[in-house]
């Protein structure tokens with residue numbers, strides 16, 4: 238008999254990954270997440286981060302982080318319900334509530350954690366969760382932790398959503414409709430006005446995960462709810478502090494009742510140590526910077542428009558994105574991965590995304606343009622796309 242400590246059952250699964258050609262090593266970044274980085278020892282233009290506003294290595298955020306470390310130390314020392322709730326955490330929630338134009342905010346240690354903790358806390362047996370079929374993995378996992386029944390509707394398809402609501406309304410007490418605000422693979426925006434109308438018609442609650450909308454859409458990056466002017470009509474407005482905000486963390490913005498309840502039943506809050514002071518200090522600074530000026534979001538959108546137009550003119554298929562997320566759709570899975578590999582050789586890092594993350598035959602490289610890119614860097618990236626596109630007969 239083999240030794241149990243050899244973990245042979247996992248070795249077999251790893252071999253399966255290798256046989257399927259999907260085994261990979263984690264890429265290694267030397268230094269900060271910037272527009273141009275050294276990745277696996279090679280200098281490349283970075284078109285794959287979620288660092289939309291270039292805040293991850295911003296001097297003002299770094300200074301705020303250092304100041305917070307000096308005053309509060311490096312760790313919060315406990316969960317928030319015991320002695321890990323610093324005045325800094327309270328300040329963060331006040332600043333975020335003001336920014337989001339909502340009554341109250343409850344923060345978590347990450348966006349993932351926020352979904353995992355919140356969905357199970359606000360639903361129970363006898364309720365129904367209705368989820369867009371393309372919702373993020375953390376929503377799926379969060380819903381799995383809930384005792385409510387779950388069902389999906391077709392991606393952003395309002396007829397499909399209405400049918401699910403009509404068929405199920407009378408069988409459940411509370412219904413919660415969950416959608417991403419911005420969908421991360423295609424960059425399309427949820428039809429939130431119609432989702433909210435349907436929710437009100439069928440007396441359901443709404444939950445919007447705005448991980449890719451926060452810091453991007455709406456006035457100075459206030460998010461998808463603000464973009465559509467739907468304040469007060471979305472019950473749970475989730476944001477991440479790890480993407481555009483550049484640090485780490487997640488939050489729910491909404492009513493005081495929401496916040497009161499989650500402070501008693503949000504399990505990550507009760508059983509996991511609160512955000513470290515450096516992160517909290519930096520986030521507060523980031524939110525203040527957004528409230529002061531639209532400089533960062535303006536630059537993001539200008540860069541994204543510039544890059545998208547250049548790629549489109551060359552003849553690439555950039556899909557139906559309505560946001561800075563710019564997919565370049567190649568189709569075939571192997572060809573997509575080769576395209577990404579060749580771009581890397583030519584000094585551009587943009588990760589290939591293929592089945593099962595996106596449907597078969599819709600493989601793409603997903604370009605994440607940020608406010609931190611210079612026009613010169615974008616021009617160089619476009620040149621590399623053109624060269625590799627021609628070499629591979631993707632462009633005529």
Ligand SMILES: *Cc1c(COP(=O)(O)O)cnc(C)c1O
Nearest residue numbers: 347348349373375446448477479
């Ligand atoms: C990235 C993402 C998350 C996770 O956020 P983290 O703060 O990185 O944990 C949650 N939901 C959606 C829709 C996301 O895109």
